[in-house]
Amino acid sequence: MSTFIASAGHAAQSTRWHLIDANGQVLGRIATRAARLLQGKHKPTYTPFIDTGDHVVVVNAATVKLTGRKEDQKIYRQHSGYEGGLRETRARIVRQRHPERIVEDAVRGMLPKTKLGEAMYRKLKVYAGADHPHAAQKPTKIEVA
Secondary structure, rough: OOOOOOOOOEEEEEEEEEEOOOOOHHHHHHHHHHHHHHOOOOOOOOOOOOOOEEEEEEEEEHHOOOOOOOHOOEEEEEEEOOOOEEEEEEEEHHHHHOOOHHHHHHHHHHHHOOOHHHHHHHHEEEEEOOOOOOHHOOOOOEEOO
């Protein structure tokens, strides 16, 4: 007699794919929705110490909307680890050079700063345009309010 015990470990095995279209949407709303999907907080089997989240594909990241004057005032910082190795870049320049990075950094900041958070972040796929190579996974389209 074998009994099947439903647990978060079993739920982690069944991950789904979601598609978010960022065209004209506000960055924070997209990032919070994506972070919740990556963490698995939308599932009844959510467990903080197990990665029960799903895969998220974000398209049209180049046309994401920044409210207020963030286009000119928001600063992205990177440090090499050496003295004087701080590099600062405005959001307008980041959008021109690497448009995916705006969404990636916003979502990464909302995930846990642990090994588990890194595993969740690896399930995020961001593309500047409308095309993505994940059609075979049949992602379900998610609407962002």
